[in-house]
Amino acid sequence: MSLWQKIADFLGSFSDGTGLAGGLASIFDPDNWLPGGRDAAFTMSIVALSAKMAVADGVVSRREVITFHRLVDIPEGADKHLDRFFALAQQDVAGFDTYARKVRKLFADSPATLEHVLDALFEISTADGLVHEEELAYLAAVSDIFGFDTVRFEQIAAQHVLLPSGHRDPYAVLGLAPDATDEEVRRTYRRLVSEHHPDRMVAKGVPEELMGLASAKMASINTAYREVTQARGTRPVLLASPAT
Template sequence: MTIWQRLGDLICSLPGSCTLGRALDDLIETVRTMLSGSPEDRRQVAFSVSMIALSAKMAKADGVVTRDEVTAFEQLFDIPAAEHQNVARLFNLAKQDVAGFDAYARKLAGLFEPGSPVFEDIVDGLFHIAKADGMVHQDELAFLDHVASIFGIGEAAFARISSRHIVPEEGDPYLILGIDRAASNDDVKRHYRRIVAETHPDRLIARGVPAEFLAIATAKLAALNGAYDRIRRERAFA
């Protein structure tokens, strides 16, 4: 059974949820309790709910959900045609307003270990949607900053994540890679190889990111590769 089938079954098992009549908060509590006996399913479904709902609220953060943002959401998720309706139910429920996103993010933060890399994966995905209309609006950036702080992502780490998305080709490549400008060529190479390995799809799956969401890794790798290429050309090393 795919992650979408499990999520669809979960949504439609709740009274009224298939007509969007049940509060999102109730759905999250159900995720926490119904899947408590299956850590792997619990982690993957929780990540799915987190990304779908926070993506919808991210799109609503500047007041309007645009077609570009919906398209970006669809790019981020590999959704089988048969499951579009199930995912749309949750997305539409969440996008009604931005209210409550902070409490919702706190609930999701409790589903993973403190400091888990999965929180950065989520913020990366939200940035992908935020920039879909050509820029990250101030209200969207404030939304992202607040979600990141709830997840325990500090200011320096958030700046590094932001730099991968806000005009990365013009940003500081050292900030994008998260390495000091004074690092040696060998240190830069080792650091780059390590963070690329950490971004490999197999690593994402190991920390509870469903295979359907691996477009997150592709987008992140593109930014990391671009930054490394700029440093390599600047320093003229192979």
């Protein structure tokens, strides 16, 4: 049975008053997803975190929902089940910390995976053009649960700030100062590719449905590296294509 069929059956039992029905707290308890496998627990925790992110400022915009669909690979015919779960998660009165702790527990050995999740939440928060105070507080709290300190959170946040040109600062994306040497740029780029390449995420057990998170991160790294090297008059040698 596919992950999305499990989701459909799970939601069906909730609606029909069987299985785990009995309240939103039951359907959104990540531990109830473990019988469906690690993939289901991780994926649905991400769905819940994303839904909470979208509603953090009290308004869910169309762009936020579209951004989520761009980051999560949803097979044809399964989108209605995901949309329903997403809508229920927005109504859930339980705190988001349960889902964040589940994600950290599942990927405690892969900080890069946790960073991808935080990146996705930032992407959703910036989909409408700005990050509201409530959204930033939510992101900071999730980051803390994931084990990132304040300095690292600010570095990740800086990667999502848009310049007046509408683009991100390539140095911020790479985590470098503008006066970094060419060698530092190359070395940092190679390290980031090694840490965030989608193949590495697969090896860590990230579900296929969430490869969009890794691909988006890799594309961002490649774009930043290309912009920095071209501005310096050097030829970029990409180690992974943005479409990887």
